[in-house]
Amino acid sequence: MSRPGGVQGARGAVKLGVPTLTAMVVGSMVGAGVFSLPATFAQETGVLGALIAWVIAGLGMLMLALAFQALAVRRPQLDAGVYAYAKAGFGELIGFFSAFGYWASACVGNVTYWVLIMSTLGAVIPALGAGDTLLSFALSSVGLWVFFLLVRRGVREAAAVNRIVTVAKLVPILVAIVLALSVLDPAVFAANLLGGTDTGGLFEQVQGTMLITVFVFLGVEGASVYSRHARRRADVGRATVLGFLAVFSVFASVTIVSFGVMPADDLAALRQPSLAGVLEAAVGPWGAVLVSAGLIVSVLGAYLAWTLMAAEVVFVAAKDGDMPRFLARANDRDVPVGALLSSTVLAQAVLVVAMFAVDAFDFALNLTSALALVPFLFAAGYLLRIGISPDAASDDRRTRRRDLVIGALATVYVLFLLVGAGWSYLLVSLIVQVPAVALFLVARHQRGRRLLTPAEWVILGMAAAGAVVGVVGIAAGWIVL
Template sequence: MAQQQAPEQAVKVTVLTLTAMVVGSMVGAGVFSLPRRFAQETGVGGALIAWAVAGTGMLMLALVFQRLAVRKPDLDAGVYAYAKAGFGEFIGFYSAAGYWASACVGNVTYWVLIMSTLGEWIPALGSGDTLIAVALSSVGLWGFFLLIRRGTKEAAAINRIVTVAKLVPIIVFVLLAVFLLDPAVFADNFRGADYGGSLFEQVSDTMLVTVFVFLGVEGASVYSRHARRREDVGRATILGFLSVLAIFASVTVVSYGIMPSSQIAELRQPSMAGVLDSAVGSWGTAFVSAGLIISVLGAYLAWALMAAEVLFVAAGDDDMPAFLGRSTDRDVPVNALLLSTALSQTILIITMFSQDAFDFALDLTAALTLIPFLLAAVYALKLCLTRETYADARPAVWRGDLLVAVLATLYTAFLLYAADLKFVLVSLIFYAPATALFVLARREQGRRVFSPREAMGFALIAAGAVLGVIALAAGWVSL
């Protein structure tokens, strides 16, 4: 039976389980799509630079979450809470809404990729965007809703097991690709095909996909209220990030030693299956496909938990309607979970009308996440500049944290520059109606809906949303 508020003592998990949440949420659909996405944009040289930039930038962001978990131990569901603490309720709401939406859209990529994988043997499923594929994906969405509703502790335990299971096929892929790597093919792919743009443009064009695959680096921070010790949040974040960076970079680079980049760029998703098929035959496709399904289902479980957690904590802070703050006696934020599943269902239906369902959902997920990430980095920078929480800190500690915050802010700002404008416009189409949740929360509390500054901010968001709708209707922007 649902309760009006969360239990006083949330279910606690170990640092190992928190790390599994980070790895489990990061290693999902994205890693299986990396060969094609990179080969479409750049060669080996550009890929190495891209991973160096993305790895360094995301490491700085991971360190930001680690520092903030210690500096601000009273703030739960970090991405949302940091934006609110630093810039007020209105900005905090949109950070929570954007992060929540990115998780829900990201969950759609998992089902699209599963159906696209099965489409290799069942043509009716196509690339995961046919009516039958969407219907089967919908069954999966609601089946997981019922599973997670049984209890947070049980879902987290399942995720830990699945995280171990899904790493095995990815590691086997990397080892086989290294063993079968053709030095001549690898050398030919170093510069890749004639991509037309400069090396800077090639690297920039890979940035959204690196954002997508690194989503989840903040997983331990989002789930921080369940940590046994606050220090565990930071440890899990760094351990998970470094493990996954090694995996992602390896999958991308070794693929260039198996096939010409022009051929990799034409593979259907999951392109990792096509690469291994070229190297070892048809069993490679089956092997990767089985690993993908395990991996994606585990990632979906982790992200479904995190999406609901953000809404739940925001409701507990009176920044979302009260009904989203209700949980069961097993600590499951059931209404937040229900709304998250409903949004994923809506996006899943929209994918039937997109040109490339998987790439559309992937890039939109990344674009929705950029603002919440940037706000968290700027909040860390603000703490350093104002020296809040640093009054008794040694100068070396303060300088180190300042450097981390500056680099994380510059990196996330660069990602906004690299993002396609159309995804920013589509994001605003979501943000405008999502404001209804903010309005409902304010009215429940008997407060004025918008301050003058907030009204101005909403007007800008609404104008951007209208422009986005016009762009879609006129064909200036396509999905």
């Protein structure tokens, strides 16, 4: 029987349509970041620099979204996006690194959501502190396992909740944009054109905002990750592009209209979530309350979307033989319970570690950043490889040229981000990923295969060398988490 946004297939298999897949993209991208954009941008740039940064980031991420769209159509047999594309393009060990890195990034990122929720509530309940007290740890742990039980009930149910929460989280953001526009002062907007007193030249301004735009766009691959549940593989591409365009317009609007409400120096000094301060300046205290409530709903929705995606990636990797078999276990509601349980346990472990970090939120956020970009690089690189060396008889010249252009632009953009982020991000990710190769070896052993091929030994050796450098860097103090 068909349902809005999804259908129930045979043997409990869930089939999702464009609305639900689009909600997965929007739900995973719209989290806490959008609420911090006004101050974060004002600290680096003004209206002109913000416009340039959003144009560059928009075009770059659009290329990445189009790459996922093209791959969904060109390679419909590949499930779970970032993992499958890395494996198909660059081998099983690279596929494992991509799957594990993406999974770990999602799980660690989920911890930032709970820390942020507790920190936000800490303004009212001092016992919650900055999300790093014993009470906040206990409440966050309860939240982790409540969501585990929710998702365990069924993918369709969880996806339906995500659609509702996605709408609920967008309402206060859109209201904030409209209210800010209604009080926009042209004189203030013009004065903020080149930024505040502490911003540098235009090039430095744009450079300082580029990584900000990247991290708020993480999740653009949401529909691709859930591709095995799509009613039609073409829906994956449509949902990816639709979700990206919707979120891009919201993010850019929040940033730009804020410059018309108050001077850039005042914007830069706002405490996070800075959108609350903007709306309070626009309409009074009730505006801050609206944004704070919207932030909590938004973060919970993003947490749900990322929980679904984290479990899905390792489940498909386990089904393909690149992860241990216990991660391939699913219940009668098509929920990957083994992967879901492992994701929750990992998030719980990171939450414990974050309790002892100097800044719990920054610790989790930095670790998420260290793991997130490399899987994108392999996905974009796979489309580039298809464009250069097509391996399908149906490939025509026009399609190959399009794949080549999109793949090249998406690859260059991700490389640009990695270089901009610095080598420390890559080295820290290797510290996490190299020990995890034990899971890959267990999976190979379970299937009676050679543990590693000669080429894979070389790849592992290079990764291990990078991990050692990363450990030395942390110990010496030139890599700071």
